[in-house]
Amino acid sequence: MARVGVITFLHNHNYGSSLQAYALQRVIRKMGHDCVHLDYDPDRREKVLNLIRTRNHPKLILEGLRKKQVLTDQAGARRKRELFSAFYRDHLRLTERCRNQKELRAQSRDREILICGSDQIWNPVWLNPAYFLTFAPKGTVKAAYAASLGIRRRPAEEKVRQIRRWTADFQNISVREEEGADLLKEMTGRQADVMPDPVCLLTAEEWSGLAGPPPAGEPYLLCYFIGENRQYWEKAEALRKETGCRVIVLPVTAESYAEADQRHYSLMDGAGPEAFLGAVQNAALLCTDSFHGLAFATIFGTETRVLRRYREEDPESKNSRIDHFLRRLDARPLPVQREEGLRWLRSCLSETEKE
Numbered sequence: 001m002a003r004v005g006v007i008t009f010l011h012n013h014n015y016g017s018s019l020q021a022y023a024l025q026r027v028i029r030k031m032g033h034d035c036v037h038l039d040y041d042p043d044r045r046e047k048v049l050n051l052i053r054t055r056n057h058p059k060l061i062l063e064g065l066r067k068k069q070v071l072t073d074q075a076g077a078r079r080k081r082e083l084f085s086a087f088y089r090d091h092l093r094l095t096e097r098c099r100n101q102k103e104l105r106a107q108s109r110d111r112e113i114l115i116c117g118s119d120q121i122w123n124p125v126w127l128n129p130a131y132f133l134t135f136a137p138k139g140t141v142k143a144a145y146a147a148s149l150g151i152r153r154r155p156a157e158e159k160v161r162q163i164r165r166w167t168a169d170f171q172n173i174s175v176r177e178e179e180g181a182d183l184l185k186e187m188t189g190r191q192a193d194v195m196p197d198p199v200c201l202l203t204a205e206e207w208s209g210l211a212g213p214p215p216a217g218e219p220y221l222l223c224y225f226i227g228e229n230r231q232y233w234e235k236a237e238a239l240r241k242e243t244g245c246r247v248i249v250l251p252v253t254a255e256s257y258a259e260a261d262q263r264h265y266s267l268m269d270g271a272g273p274e275a276f277l278g279a280v281q282n283a284a285l286l287c288t289d290s291f292h293g294l295a296f297a298t299i300f301g302t303e304t305r306v307l308r309r310y311r312e313e314d315p316e317s318k319n320s321r322i323d324h325f326l327r328r329l330d331a332r333p334l335p336v337q338r339e340e341g342l343r344w345l346r347s348c349l350s351e352t353e354k355e
Helices: 014-030 043-053 059-073 075-091 101-107 157-167 179-187 204-210 231-242 254-263 273-283 291-300 320-331 334-354
Strands: 005-008 033-036 113-116 140-149 171-174 220-224 246-249 285-288 304-306
Touching: 005 014, 005 059, 014 075, 014 101, 014 291, 033 075, 059 231, 059 254, 075 204, 075 273, 113 334, 140 157, 140 231, 140 334, 157 179, 171 179, 171 334, 179 320, 204 291, 220 231, 220 273, 231 246, 231 285, 246 254, 273 291, 291 304, 291 320
Parallel strands: 005 033, 005 113, 113 140, 140 171, 220 246, 220 285, 285 304
Antiparallel strands: none
């Protein structure tokens, strides 16, 4: 049995982030290993130092403040935050809260292997060395499972040098998208394996056991949008007229709240991860721009209309995540991808035990 520590996004109150964290820990524990998530929630000083260190754009802080304002303005968003905390208490093993790399190092001293992943933890737009395990104590085995770079274009050379340096001592690396593997090879010379997102490692039956009850009432069209785009709502209205379904909105942005109110759509406010699963599983149709929205709809067999969040010419476009998911699905059905991911993890962890 290996002692495993995992680091990924935990405190962005995002359904996909929380559920992929749950899936990876559950799978590793089912394999017989001792697994905890390092509860990384950087404080303000850590965020500012990271901004300077990695030369990330200050707009990231402004965007973060704008998202926090949504939580402040909406009672349902505040309830949602509380439900995420409850979900972690009930379903994840966590270390003590870590506000900086020094605390991460202290909490990982008893871990034989550290795994970063999944989600867009390696996206150069918001680069953070902690997600490259730079805090790892000497002698710790380092691995990445399905880490996503999120983009397909080479970033600024300073960030290329940082990524090359931070990945040099990894024993095993897998990424989530082929575009990410190609980009990593170009930047570092390392060939990464391509593995499915952790949510794909669990079956529909396993996710059903976690899902909450479906929204009551007639068949519904579920709208779940991470981005803000007026055309999303025009498409949703066209689908409402086409299908005759009522519309339920899982709100994330200020625009989601405003559009739902203006169009008299039902608002599924203050929903936790379990309710998200139940809503996606039982929707007559999902309309989304979310990678994980699409992933769960595919797992459950829910009909989906995918909207593109970014312009193709945008150098920070993350459309490649969804493009890769759909393309790979054509070549490898989910059960095949699931077995590939499980086999990769077993091999990675068994190598550690041998060492």
